Structure formats: C-alpha cells, structure tokens
Amino acid sequence: MGSLTRLWVYLAQTPLLWLTVTVAVYAAAHWLHQRAHARAILNPVLIAVAVIVAILLLTGTSYETYFDGAQFAHFLLGPATVALAVPLYAQLGKLRRLAVPVSVSLLAGSITAIVSAGAICWALGASRQTILSILPKSATTPIAMGVSEGLGGLPSLTAVLVILTGILGAVAGTAVLDALRVRDEAARGFALGVAAHGIGTARAFQVSEETGAFAGLAMGLNGALTAVLVPFLAGLFGL
Amino acid sequence: MLASLALLLGYQLVGEVVARALNLPIPGPVIGMLLLLLTLIIRGQAPEPLKRLSHELLQHLALLFVPAGVGIIAHFQLLQAEDVADPRAGDQPYPDPGGDGAVDEGLDR
Numbered sequence: 159m160g161s162l163t164r165l166w167v168y169l170a171q172t173p174l175l176w177l178t179v180t181v182a183v184y185a186a187a188h189w190l191h192q193r194a195h196a197r198a199i200l201n202p203v204l205i206a207v208a209v210i211v212a213i214l215l216l217t218g219t220s221y222e223t224y225f226d227g228a229q230f231a232h233f234l235l236g237p238a239t240v241a242l243a244v245p246l247y248a249q250l251g252k253l254r255r256l257a258v259p260v261s262v263s264l265l266a267g268s269i270t271a272i273v274s275a276g277a278i279c280w281a282l283g284a285s286r287q288t289i290l291s292i293l294p295k296s297a298t299t300p301i302a303m304g305v306s307e308g309l310g311g312l313p314s315l316t317a318v319l320v321i322l323t324g325i326l327g328a329v330a331g332t333a334v335l336d337a338l339r340v341r342d343e344a345a346r347g348f349a350l351g352v353a354a355h356g357i358g359t360a361r362a363f364q365v366s367e368e369t370g371a372f373a374g375l376a377m378g379l380n381g382a383l384t385a386v387l388v389p390f391l392a393g394l395f396g397l
Numbered sequence: 398m399l400a401s402l403a404l405l406l407g408y409q410l411v412g413e414v415v416a417r418a419l420n421l422p423i424p425g426p427v428i429g430m431l432l433l434l435l436t437l438i439i440r441g442q443a444p445e446p447l448k449r450l451s452h453e454l455l456q457h458l459a460l461l462f463v464p465a466g467v468g469i470i471a472h473f474q475l476l477q478a479e480d481v482a483d484p485r486a487g488d489q490p491y492p493d494p495g496g497d498g499a500v501d502e503g504l505d506r
Contacts, residue, residue: 184460203459207466214470221471228464235461237405237454239426240412243433244443244451299465300424318472321465357466360459370455378427385422 170219176227183209196364201329203357235356242359242374249371252344260348264376267352268383271296272391290397291315295323297384298355298377305388309397320355327354328361344372351376401450408433 169175187205194200214224225232246253253260272293279289290311294302299320306316331350340346343366350358351373359377363370412429415421421428437443 180463181460184463188459201459203462203466206460206463207469210463210467211470214467221468224467225464228467231461232464234454235465236409236426236429237402238458238461239424240405240408240429240433241451241454243408243430243437244448245455246430246434247437247443250438298424298427301422304422314472318469321469324462325466356458357462360462363455363458367452367455370458374430374455378430381427382423 170217170223173227173230176219176224177230178227179210179213180206180228180231183213198329198332198361201325201361203360204325204329207325239356239374242371242378245367245371246375249344249368249375252368253372253375256344260375263345263348264352264379264383267349267376268296268380268387269391271353271380272384272388276391276395276397286397287311288315290392292319293388293392294384295319296353296355297381301381301385305385309389309392321357324354324357327358331358331361332365343368347372348376352380355381398446398450401444401447404447405429405433405450405454408436 184202184206187200187202187209190205191197191200191202210224213219214221275292275295276289279292284292287310290309291306291313292315293309293311294305294316296302297305297320299317302316302320303313305311307313327350331354332346335346335349340349346365347359347362347369350362350369354361355377359370359373362373408429409426410429411432412427413425415428415432416423416425
C-alpha cells in the first residue's frame, strides 16, 4: 500500500498522467458517441468533461495540477484555429455566392444571442454585473472574457457561461436545426458556429468538412462582431 | 507535415504579434486564420500536406476543448471566492455553486 501511494504521488505530479487521462477519456467518449450513432446528447466534450471533473474531485486533484498535463492538448487550439483557413478556402466559391445571406444571418444571430441572454437574465432579476457577464457568451472564450472585463462584468463567470453555451449548442444545436428543417450544410454549420463558437464548430466537423468550414467562419466573424456589438447594445439598454 | 506544422504555428505567432501591436480585441489565432486564408487566396491553392494536417487537427477539434471545459471547476471556485450574485437567482450570495457541495469540497483539498 505504501509503494502504491508513493507511485500515485509521483504520477499525480507528472504532466504525463493528466494528458493521458484527457486523451484516453476523450477517446472512450468518442467511441461511445460513435457506437450510439452519433446521438447528440452523448457529445464527447460533455462526457469527457463530466468524467474528468469526477476523477479530479474523487482524487482531490486541483485544476492547476490537471492543467499542467492537459495544457499540451489545450495548446493545439491555436494552430487548429489557424488551420480553419484550409477548409474555409475550399468553400470559398460557395462563400462568395452566399456573401449576403451569411452577413445577414451573422448580424441576426449575433444580436439574438446577446439580447436574448441579457433579457432573460434581466427578467429573472439578475444583477447588472451578471447581465454584463452573460452578454458576450456566444463569442469564443478570449474575446468574451475581454468584452466582459471591459464593461465591468466578471470574466471568470463569463468563461463558465461561454463553455456551457458551447456544450449546450453542441448537444442541442443539431436537434433544433432538424426540427426547423434546416438541411443545407453551410447553413447548419454557420448556425452552430454563431451560437456555440468553437465547441459548436468541433461538433460541426464531426458532421462534415463543409459544415465545419462554415461553423469556423461563423465563430471567427461572430467573435469580432460581438466585441463591437456588446458595448454598443449595453449602452443602448443603459447598462 | 513538419513544414505545415511550422506554417500553422508561424501564422499563429504573426497573428499574436499583430493582435498585441494593434491592440485588437480579436485573438491572435483568429487573425492568423484570416492571414492564412488570404495567403491561400493569393497563392491560388492549398498545399497537399497542409490539407492533410488541417484535416487531422480539425477532425479532433473537440478533444482540444476538453481541458478548457474541465476548467469549469476552477472557475466555480473563483466565483465562490469573489462571492458574486447567483447567476440564476439574482442578488443572493453565492454559497454553493455546485448545488450539492461537491465542487467546493474537492477544490479545497
């Protein structure tokens, strides 16, 4: 037992353990998702996050220790975001033809995300700070946190809301689009990217390259537009 | 493959530098993506190895969000420390963000 404890103490401190846990749990979640015919509720991000959170709580491991290992996967988000240019380039012809609908739906989606979240929070009696923190929730995390901080919201609350938005969008998004009979892959991808940023984009890439390309485009554009719109709309509503 | 990886990292780096230098609210990788797209448009085609690497990376994009997603537990701890209003109920104090005591207990260890 003593040597087992020593082994655990050693392993728990190396980046290798938590990187391995991250990849292995995700691989299992991905397998489960495939087995269940890609049922959206079994979203691999949702399952992997829930399982790893449970493991960390059960073993009393801090997030800092976990992230020491997991940061190697996290780091690849940067190059992966840059890589979105490649499928986007492949869809350039379609994108040019769709320039007007894309612009209109970007504006509509961005405003809807901001105003609906703010209005529901306000109606439920949330504080001003909480409302300011939720407004940029559909933008990608670094943009949303920056916007929230600039307006006097709580960046850490915003970060949680951004991740929850992404997971909810990835889990419920395709079902909502099915119910609305949206069939076009470009439209489905764009909707996922506007509403649920990177996690929605990851979901879109599980469907097809075209869906993913338009989701990635929507994520980038909505991030930039949210950074402009949130301060403007907050001012308009006297926040 | 290696040259493509260097290319992606290089564009990200340039994107980060541009974002900092011009004080833009847009993250460096998003600027890097736009610059790479511009380059591909000017060049008129995407190199085969770059296509393969991008496909590989984006196929597993969901995995890359897991570490940030797990970060929810650290953020809950932060929110508790700041004693913010409950996002669900308004100006109440924030005694137990997990709703069941589990989150704070684990983080305190």
